[in-house]
Amino acid sequence: MRWTLKPKPDSIVSEKLSEELGVSLPVAKLLVQRGIETFQEAKDFFRPDLDKLHDPFLMKDMDLAVKRLSEAIENGENIMIYGDYDVDGTSSVSLVYSWLKFRHPNVATYIPDRYEEGYGISFQGIDFAADNDISLIVALDCGIKEIEKVAYARSKGIDFIICDHHRPGAEIPEAVAVLDPKRTDCDYPYDELCGCGVGFKLIQAYTQFHNEETDSLVTYLDLVATAIAADIVPITGENRILAYHGLHVLNVAPRNGLASLIGNRKPVTISDVVFIAAPRINAAGRMKHGQHAVNLLTEEDPEKAAELAGEIEVFNSDRRDADKIITEEARQQIIELEEENRMTTVVYNEHWHKGVIGIVASRLTETWYRPTLVFTKSGEKLAASARSVRGFDVYEALEGCKDHIEQFGGHKYAAGLTLMEDQFENFKQKFEEVVSQTIDKKLLTPEILIDAEIDLEEITPKFYRILKQFAPFGPGNMSPVFLTRGLIDTGFGKCVGEDRSHLKCQVKQRDGGPAFNVIGFNLGEKLEMIKDHKRFDAVYSIDENTWNGNTTLQLKLRDIRESVEF
Template structure:
């Protein structure tokens, strides 16, 4: 697939020289930092040396005072508290973090995760009825609840109070809860708006600990859960999220909870990063709710002993194996449908419906289809006699807004710019599809239908060494809005015949015209370039720089993002 290379704006030379001198780095590093908003020594210090002291005061969040006072009242009156969370990684880590901390000081707590298939996303009627039966007086909802106006009103009529902890965009009206904690509220002065759902739950517990004058060291011991949430929910890794992810990853690599350690062991990872969470831990936790019930994920995250954790992790891993087989088969079906229904491939969007597809993997299938065809995609299946599914988007296109403009066909919908969920009557699918495809065609640009690679800097091979790499490494954790630096080098040629690995990947040694430096490069999924590379043709390459550690022999390696031939 052809990709666009988008070069970031080059900073002013005077700014580059100034920052380079202030923090004693070369001009390339200074340029990359300036592109990320690091303007001076103080910015650089906070960026390279994150501190928990720089976390914001939780009481800056609207309704925090009401929330902690209501929890304190519940404890004083010995009321039952229900910790209610969504069934994905963000929801289950949120529940585990809040439940684990509250339980230290108050045993009369339970947790509840809705069944993806029987109850659907968010606060469910069954959840409210269960709370009523158990004489619950306070529900803390995590990663959901901001739009559950009717359900929370029902709970109120039952004498059940709600504290909503959410990070999704609110609607015009807020639920009738005792407190609504959501930094995206228009009237919320909290300085950082991009917390994960687990992040909002963490701030609630931080505020609660301060209000009750508890030691919050135990809360900081759960930052490994928060790092998993931040990575898996693809929130920007800047500002407060960067601090929390930094220390959460430290804990994951030093002393994670038994449940997370068991998941790390299954993945055979020696060092955890944001990327290894996204591709290793996250999918395994998610699989619990996709294939069975997400309670298994919370049980695992709360496991106290190694033996229990290992047993539960293996159960979750079995579900992940099933999930991989299911999503692989459905993806193949979906791609076949696209090819049969759209032989000219000139459509700007994809909407597919098949009644027997597994509801738990439609979001993954949508992402897989985008990997192949790169256009906004909605995958729908049948559940409870309705069409329900997930939407995924491409860079720069707001799929949530497009779906909102088709709301006359929908029972419910919610989500973000790049991912959303929706439910509608099966007989309305065709009409919805027609309008959605028309909206996308009118609004999306041709450029948005071509995947892009953001390039930080044009680099000469002679600059690549361990000193340079060690500074780049300190820019981690990498993720949205703080991605790993991507470089481009030109006038490249191979030094020896390339090797094909597992029929899909390519590995070769490469040098640059006028340079004596030889680098090893590896391209995952780039085997199709073998003949062109082997021909001796000069090329340009976009790549990241990684450390390769083979039998304690460390070397630098270029991970190919794309190749263009001259």
């Protein structure tokens, strides 16, 4: 692991902010690191205000989208809400459908079949719309590159409103409106919205245009927060406001489907959404069909929602089993092909489950820590999920291989693609070549970014209470990570867990100073490093541990090293 200590923030700015806010200097430094340098900026950070959301009409084509949607409602047209089969897509569809059905009876939802139709807008979906006299499709979390399919829909008399957040290609589809803050010709002030966030801006704009009460939209923010968390978009700016208030809804009055997935956990955090709700919502589209997720997220009867959640739990169990088997097969393939020394990981098996290859790609990236693609057979073509390492843009790398690719799309760290089977070896060679020529080799070693070096004495209940208010955490605002040097185990160090893979101990820094309990997941192999009162340095985050009704602060280890300064 590479330990990288972030640059120290400006001391004068930090001291001034510390004084203005009445907080300790370490807290003020953490804020300045996040670009918060004034009292007002700190107020906006700690108390995100829905009134600070940007005017939705700043987004290009928003006026056209609202006009066309208004016409469809006024004229009683049949409307289809179309979305991708992942969490962002199904949350987006559930959001717009739930909002629209109270003002318009002629509305249907459509999620493409992952296996028969693939990602994005499909000809099959458009044909379904035509067969059912649907004249307007609102596409969410997809569509920005669907030039041909949008044109096909127009030939059948069907209009499109596209709400997407993926990078556009060289050409924009000829839809009635294309809402995407990543459009180069769009001046919207914040371009990191997820697909559900763009969908929310659409209903916000409609509500605003028709002089309706915008407070009613707050009830939909549990879906927006779920999509923000699952799609791993930065929790900064507008996303922070939406996630903050969406988490409040999740804790106070969540929709039945999300409540059934999350259970009685309180308070619900972004981590709960990422590790509990999101995998289950995703499992529907991975193992069965994404429509199951929409049915759950839009269900108004609590008993029916619980029943649907139970069905999705079965899908998730099947997903975990497939994930485990395929990951092991992929690891064996890498070892047998003796490809451990490559800059990339590219594996393929025609029998691997298409719904799981993205998860497997993430697992392989964690093990070998390099840009990774996992391929499987999909009809006459091969389909792949790509994952990257921090700091390397896999989407750009795929751009360099596009001569061998049929179709691709995605983000900096996660993408998907299809290609013809006879292009697989050519693509594999080209991908290795492009990555080898463009990647900074240090990015192939996992990095821990450290916010600050502190002493244990600085960790007080008040310090932690303020740290908790930095939440919700996520990209752009990760949970603070600290470095403390010269720690010593007080004599309780041991390996714990079923396979004894976790490290548990109690540490102090100096005689008479405070002692803290420590847990280090998957760090059991470093037990020898802390034995016999050896001094060591630790990188960790701070959290709470409740045992027998007693809550104490504990250090959650990221890594440890032998200390050389003590």
